[in-house]
Amino acid sequence: MLKQIEGSLGVAEAVALCRPEIICAYPISPQTHIVENLGAMVKKGTLQDCEFINVESEFAAMSVAIGGSVAGGRAYTATASQGLLYMAEAVYNASGLGLPIVMTVASRAIGAPINIWNDHSDSLSQRDCGWIQLFAEDNQEAVDLHIQAFKIAEELSLPVMVCMDGFVLTHAFERMDIPSQEQVDQFLPPYDPRQSLDPENPVSIGAMVGPEAFTEVRYLAHAHHLQAFAAIQKASDEFREIVGRKSGGLIDLYRPEDAEVMVIAMGSVIGTIKDVIDEMRADGKKIGLLSVKSYRPFPAAEVADALKGVKTAVVIDRALQVGIGGVVTDDVIRATRKMSDLDICGVIAGLGGGAITKHSLHQIFDMALKKDLPELYFLDLDKKVVEDQLKHEQEERHSGPMAEAIVKAVADLHKGEL
Template sequence: MFTQIEGSRGVAEAVARCRPEVICAYPISPQTHIVEALSVLVASGELTPCEFVNVESEFAAMSVAIGASATGARAYTATASQGLLYMAEALYNASGLGLPIVMTVANRAIGAPINIWNDHSDAMSQRDSGWIQLYAESNQEALDLHIQAFRIAETLSLPVMVCMDGFVLTHAVERIDLPSQEVVDGFVPPYEPRQLLDPDEPVSIGAMVGPDAFTEVRYLAHTKHLRALEVIPQVAAEFAATFGRDSGGLVRDYRCADAETVVIALGSVLGTVKDTVDELRDEGVSIGVLGVTSFRPFPFEAVGTALRGVKRVVVLERALAVGMGGIVAADVRMAWPGEPCTVIAGLGGRPVTKKSLRALFADAVADRLEPLTFLDLKRDLVERELRRTG
């Protein structure tokens, strides 16, 4: 059913149709509308049986989700920015215990200085926490990825983070297709936990592991992520067959077949990049776009295949590894034999415009682009500050 709806509310409706049994909530912008909408659905009796737990912190939210999942309940929560960092210890526990929790991350910058607008610094900081990370390009894909996330998480017994750009998607009202409860029920079967805490048959989980076995534990976690590279596209294919639209998967290429230059990006900025590429294509420029949906596990083979024969690669990133540069570009280097150009763009919510992208891509095609570029950097400001601080 097509409806005009805010992105957060669309995600809440999709999560509700997946029938979570425990939802843990602590408010932090810009994810708050998601859990607010879910609280209304629980309070009204529309989402039942489900326990909505108001907690005192993001750490508590993830801790409750861990406890719920370990006792056999389908668990969900949402967070953003500093909230994600506050639950970092528990994130590693969730993945280390193999608990299929689904969490929305409404991507937002990390302070200091305080900034509530969108970039990918929060999720990127947790890229090695053992969670699968899926990035949505649009609100429709955000909705679709949540439905797929429960299938992926419970197939692999791994937690899944669905990342959607804060405000850009969460607060945008647009037309999306909300599937019926019956169709979602057919795609997301009842949760059957791999491990279950039962007072009648007590066991310990998360016990200490010494040096004699810790490497093997981490190797097994790595192996499960490698298996996810097979499961994620399988679930996306089943989703397309059931819901009648392609969504999710590992990567999504756009006008790459004959492109000499390919731009790689994640999230909602892909829409602006594609519009710019369309204009340049009309002008005879050989350029394409590769959107990465699954950032963890990183799809090295799929990226390498998409970039085969490409002369130059530009990686557009909405996060910065201070002192190094690009985060996504570091992975791309392992998938492509060339040296990609890294462009840091849109930090703290700065708009990424077609005007700026056209100039950037013109420099790239002419091989004038530096290995590391900061899009729309106010050089006079930073140079003045550098002079002031010596």
């Protein structure tokens, strides 16, 4: 059914169609509207046979989801930013125990300094936690990925994060096609957990594992992620057959034919990049786009295959490994380490909600086509502001709060533009 609704409500409706039995909720922007809408559905009775549990923290939210999943229930929660970090111990526990929990991460920057706007710092900080991570390009895909996530999670007995850009998607009103309950029931079978506690057949779940078996246990998690490649693609294909729409999968290519430069990106910036590529293609410039849909497991073989014959890969990274560079850039480098004729340029862009404009993308893509783009580039960075601050810190021992000094310098710089 076509609806013009907020992204958060679209996701809430998609989750409700999956018939969850436990929803654990703790508010943190920008995911709050999702669980608020789900809570309203439970209260009104439109979402039945589901226990909506308000908890005292994000750590408690994941802990309750673990308990509900171990007890044999289909469990869901949502979080963002510092909330994801606060539940990190339990996040690792959920994957280590092999529990098919689904969680929305409404991606947002991590402080300090405090910043509530969108980038991928939170979700990518948990890239090694053992969860499958799927990234949505737009709200329609966010709806579809949540439905696919439950199937993937339950087939593999692994937890799945669906990462959607905070505010940019969660709070945007746009047209979405919400599948019918009949379509979702056809796609997603009733919950049949691989493991659950049963008083009639008592077992231990989460007991201590010593050094004699820990490597094997961790390798099992790795093996499950290798199995996830097929499960993710299968879920995407089956969803398309039932609903009639392509979404999800491992990667997606846009205008890759004869591309000399291939842009690699995840999330909502993909729409803007497609517009820029269309404009550049109209001018005869050979450029294409590789969208990463599954970040964990990372589809290294598919990425390497898509980059054959390409001269330069430009990776748009919305998270920074301080002192090294882009997060996704490292995954691309690893995936293509045998391709000696490929140049890889990492572009740090849109941190803390910074605008990624068509004008700036045109500039860096043109630089890449001319082989002028450096290995690491910070989009629209005002280096003078930073250099002035570094100089001030060298000259003045008691130089004061760093972030506030940068904010003031930027404000002073742009006074004349207001």
